[in-house]
Amino acid sequence: MQILSKMTLEEKIAQLLIIRISSTETEAYNLDKIAEIEKYQVGGVCFFKGGPVREAILTNRIQAVSKVPLFVSIDGEWGPAMRLDSCIAFPRQMTLGALSAKHDTLIYQMGVEIAKQCQAVGINLNFAPVVDINNNAKNPVINSRSFGENRDKVTAKGALYMQGMLDGGIIGCLKHFPGHGDTETDSHLGLPVIKKSRIELDELELYPYRHLIPLNPDMIMVGHLNIASLDPAPNSVSSLSYPIISELLKKEYGYTGLIITDALEMQGVQKQRRFAGDIEIKALLAGVDILLLPGDETGVVIQAIKKAVEDGTIPEELINERCLRVLEFKGSKGLLRTPKPINIQHLKALMNDPEAQRVNDEIERYAITEVKNEQMLPLTDDNSVAFLCLGRNDLHTAYKQALKDYHFFSLYKSKVPSAKEQEEIRQALSPYKKVVIAYGGSNQMASKGYDVDSKTVAFIQELANKKEVALIHLGNPYALNYFPSLDAIKAVLIAYQFTPNTLHCAVDACFGRQACEGFLPVSTNHFPAGTGITPVKCYDGRTSLLPDTIVQQLDKMLQKGINDKIYPGCVVLAMKDGQVLYHKAFGHFTYNAQDKVTIETMFDIASVTKTAATTLAVMKLYDDHRFALTDPIGQYLPFLKGTDKANITIAELLTHTSGLTAFIPFYTKIQGNEQYLRKYKSPNFSIQVADNLYLRNDYPDTMRYTIAHSKLKAKQYEYSDLNFVLLRDMVEQISGQSIEAFLNENFYTPMGLKRTSFNPLDHGFRKQDVAPTEMDKTFRKQVVQGYVHDQTSALFYGNAGNAGLFTTAAELGAIYQMVFDGGIYQGKRYLSEETVRLFTTMYPMHGCQERGLGFHTPKADGSTSIVPAKAGKKIFGHQGFTGTVVWCDPDNGLLYVFLSNRVYPDCYPNKLSQSKIRLKAHELIYEGLTP
Incomplete structure (x- = not known):
């Protein structure tokens, strides 16, 4: 040189x-x-x-x-x-x-x-x-x-x-x-x-x-x-x-x-x-x-x-x-x-490019780690929760900003509160059962003890002994070693370092607006490395288990669905033996490309509700020996007594062989009629079916009466939403709870599902969290967003049993993973293996050969099949009208979730069914698993 x-x-x-x-x-x-x-x-x-x-x-x-x-x-x-x-x-x-x-x-x-x-x-x-x-x-x-x-x-x-x-x-x-x-x-x-x-x-x-x-x-x-x-x-x-x-x-x-x-x-x-x-x-x-x-x-x-x-x-x-x-x-x-x-x-x-800020914010968001949650989070009760911030003034400012969308009592004190401040805190918090404490912005250096004060730690533990406390730790996880015990603290979230964004994300996580997807990267005295309460088990490797060529084909196909206006947006999740193979979001809420669909977007899953909610509740009651499959439904629903519906068995309802008609268009009888629908809420019109639209309180009973006195057909397979309307009522009658409360108590809350809900707008979620469905030009005369698309379910409080559940692909995957694993999720048993096997296996009834109990168990053969030819014989799942599907294949260890809002802006024509994109994407995943 x-x-x-x-x-x-x-x-x-x-x-x-x-x-x-x-x-x-x-x-x-x-x-x-x-x-x-x-x-x-x-x-x-x-x-x-x-x-x-x-x-x-x-x-x-x-x-x-x-x-x-x-x-x-x-x-x-x-x-x-x-x-x-x-x-x-x-x-x-x-x-x-x-x-x-x-x-x-x-x-x-x-x-x-x-x-x-x-x-x-x-x-x-x-x-x-x-x-x-x-x-x-x-x-x-x-x-x-x-x-x-x-x-x-x-x-x-x-x-x-x-x-x-x-x-x-x-x-x-x-x-x-x-x-x-x-x-x-x-x-x-x-x-x-x-x-x-x-x-x-x-x-x-x-x-x-x-x-x-x-x-x-x-x-x-x-x-x-x-x-x-x-x-x-x-x-x-x-x-x-x-x-x-x-x-x-x-x-x-x-x-x-x-x-x-x-x-x-x-x-x-x-x-x-x-x-x-x-x-x-x-x-x-x-x-x-x-x-x-x-x-x-x-x-x-x-x-x-x-x-x-x-x-x-x-x-x-x-x-x-x-x-x-x-x-x-x-x-x-x-x-x-x-x-x-x-x-x-x-x-x-x-040096302050918006793209750099986006990457930075997403890293902070997805790193939030929930290492402990004893059924305290997500928060729901507005009247019993207070927020306490112990830190510098910049932490106070960020906490106030993070809480601006929520209307809760909040208190701001120094990071090391004096005896006088501690007494002020005790007095101020006395009316509240639950307290969320943001603590940290701490020093990252071990040599300085991470700037953790022992007196403050003792005070936090004192509060935890008297109230339900969730701790948001904004700092190095090793700082938790300075807490002698975390036993009394109900929930612990780690945000790793303090920025306004990390605090905002942690607060949103407390309300279930965002999932905690992080895993503890180091061991502390209280938690081993790898701890993280997440909706689904994640594949922890350097590359996808699917070949790059398959991933590229999937990406191209799913994007083409948007380009061809089959759906504005979708999320696809595939898991093999509990490990994520593929989990991606595409498109926007609508075709105007404003609100981007993410993997945390909540979708109206339509009839998938029948399995992810109603059947789940029925399985739990069956597990607890609260009914027999041969019991007549009239035994539990008094309004059916004296009708030809009273002797329909629960098994017939679950397999759609009851003889009930497929659908009754209840909404057509009342649309535009002020005798049943009003623009403003009142004591007699309190069932909200859309923005500025409230249903008369007694109309659900009118619908029940209509079902009870409808014409009963022959006992053979005919898919009917009415079967699950009755099953939903049965669940509530037997349990003594609303179906939503029953599911939250027995499944969703202990499983840590934070973005699974009926009527999401009633539970702290915003329209920005939920993909819209149809531009309803006849009944609701608005874009339906945050309210259930199915008209019957909308009139039945938004949770009729046939539809109404909103969730993410990850959390729907978690529900099905629990069923897939014989009723166990993250080490806890929710259902017996025997009950899972019974409900997910084809249950022959009145000549029907494609239905389990609640679940669809299709055959993987013929040109009309809705599952891939490579699918195993034990495959089960369900489809939804809004453009959703979930399939579990125990023979191949494969779980597949496809969520979209294909009904926007119109239900028809059903381009999704015509294109068979759901099936083709599913087939590609099987192809990627072939050695």
């Missing part, structure tokens, strides 16, 4: 140095740094405290005096904001560690956005990600900078972060080899000692490097650690160790990228210094390419290394070889071209 041949020995040595620089100092400091760089022609700089504009201006000036363009680096693990003001700060890696595998793509996106920010200010090298496995709660320096204690998750998440930056055009750097996670000493202050065998290190600390090196990382940083099992020399330091760097990292692992030391000014290595330049010389001899932040002045270090070359301590060929590696690397990254001056005109906007 011509550049090398023209360089002096001093310049070659200088290319191996990256020196400290800051953009917050005086102009005199700036001039000194510019002169230093121009004089010595160092290889790079590392920026610390500053601001984007100041740094960009200074970068332009130092690049202008460099013959070989500089490495412009930063220690920006959560983006440039780790060092610079006035830009978006991304979450710490422990927060990323809480993300489930299905949301790990956000880490890649974060890497891309961090790269954009770096490029905007002229940075070309970011010392991230940290791939240390933090399994020591007392670690004073890594801690929340790590993805956690699970080696596979650390490896997978580190790969995504690294690749995101690389694809964004920025050099990344894995650190701190060979692993800094299990230490109790800060290497800035002393030398950490790791007393582990090589076998133990291979199993944990070294694991990420072994698996990431094949991905060709650009750079690896070596930490300052004493590990006798890797280098038995007395007081050996890994950053100066030939056995660790050259023999292990280079030779054994085959790493060919650049190797850089951790900062050589740190006391962990400086305490080994015998003379100026000593540790820099040792690092080069150990096999390092780049010396980060030398411990002595630049000129002194260069001269010390030059002297070592001259006296034969360091072969000059070594300097030439290392310098050539650096220059060739710079060339491969386009860094030898004269850099264009940074344009500062729109710099602040670039």
Whole structure:
């Protein structure tokens, strides 16, 4: 390389140095740094405290005096904001560690956005990600900078972060080899000692490097650690160790990228210094390419290394070889071209890009982790709940903002309330049974005890002994170790760090407006790593279990359904043996592309309600021996006595062989009739069927009378909503509860389902949470959103038994997963295995061969089949009119959920059925499972 041949020995040595620089100092400091760089022609700089504009201006000036363009680096693990003001700060890696595998793509996106920010200010090298496995709660320096204690998750998440930056055009750097996670000493202050065998290190600390090196990382940083099992020399330091760097990292692992030391000014290595330049010389001899932040002045270090070359301590060929590696690397990254001056005109906007904010907000949202919930959340009773905030003023402001959509009593006090404040809190909270306490914004450092005050902890526990308390912890999960016990606290949510968004998401989670999908990335005294109460079990791997080609075909097909106006939006979930294969949302609420459908969007699941609600309740009562399948329905419903409906058996209702007519259009008899429908609520008109539309209270009894005296047909299969209207009434009669209360008590609440509800607008949800259904031009004369689409169910309080349930794909999947697993969900039994088997198996009745008890059990054959040919014989599930379906296939371990609002804006024509997209997507998933 011509550049090398023209360089002096001093310049070659200088290319191996990256020196400290800051953009917050005086102009005199700036001039000194510019002169230093121009004089010595160092290889790079590392920026610390500053601001984007100041740094960009200074970068332009130092690049202008460099013959070989500089490495412009930063220690920006959560983006440039780790060092610079006035830009978006991304979450710490422990927060990323809480993300489930299905949301790990956000880490890649974060890497891309961090790269954009770096490029905007002229940075070309970011010392991230940290791939240390933090399994020591007392670690004073890594801690929340790590993805956690699970080696596979650390490896997978580190790969995504690294690749995101690389694809964004920025050099990344894995650190701190060979692993800094299990230490109790800060290497800035002393030398950490790791007393582990090589076998133990291979199993944990070294694991990420072994698996990431094949991905060709650009750079690896070596930490300052004493590990006798890797280098038995007395007081050996890994950053100066030939056995660790050259023999292990280079030779054994085959790493060919650049190797850089951790900062050589740190006391962990400086305490080994015998003379100026000593540790820099040792690092080069150990096999390092780049010396980060030398411990002595630049000129002194260069001269010390030059002297070592001259006296034969360091072969000059070594300097030439290392310098050539650096220059060739710079060339491969386009860094030898004269850099264009940074344009500062729109710099602040670039550092606060809306897309970066979106990624940031979604990471914070999906990281929220529910580690405990003893049936306190989601909150429902407005009159018994109070909110307490213990923290700084900025936490108070954020809490008030988060609660603005809710109308609850709230109280704001200092993070360490005085005795007087504590008494004020006791008095203010005395009328309330439940208290949600937001606590934290705490320090992330173990050495400072995470800023947890023991008196405050004792006070929180005092409140928990007297009331139902939910704790929102806005900080490092290790801080919970300072709580002697969490037994009295009913619910615990961890948000990992305080931002207004994390607090807002946590508050929404308390009300069930968003699911807690995070998993604890580290173990605490109270909860093991991996704890997380979530609606469905997630596939915890680095890639989808479905081949990429299948995923791409699914994506294309489901998007085409939107383009062809088959449905405005949909969510599809596929699970294999309880692990998520595919879970994606497409489209918007309507075709005007305003409200985006997400995996948390609630859908009106129409007749799937028959299985996910009514049949579920019937199964529970059957399990409890409250009725027999051969019992006549008239035994439980007095209004049927004396009619030909009284002797219909419960089994006949469940299999649609009762002889009841398919449908009675009750709504057509009353639409537009003020005798039955009014615009305003009143004591006699209190059943809300839509916005500004209330039904007369006694009309449901009129409908019951109509059913009782309708014409009864022959006992053969005919699908009828009326069967499930009667079953719903039976459930309420036997249980003594509304069907909604019965289901919440026995299934939805203990299962942790927070977005499953009848009449969602009555339970704290907003229209923005719920996909609309039809533009009803005849009956309700409005877009139906948040109210059940089915007219009969709407007139029966929104929960007639045949339709009315709203839920997400994930939570519907959780219900079916429980049934799929023989009545068990997350270790708790809800139904007996015998009852599940009986109801989900084809139940021959009056010649019908395709119905279980409540469930549809179709045959997978023929061109008219609604399930794939590869489906097993035991498949069961149900379809819904609004564009929904769920199928469970025990033979193949497959669960499939498809939710859409295909009825928007009109029910007909039914393009979804005509296109067979639900079936085709299902078939593709089976194809993806074929070996």
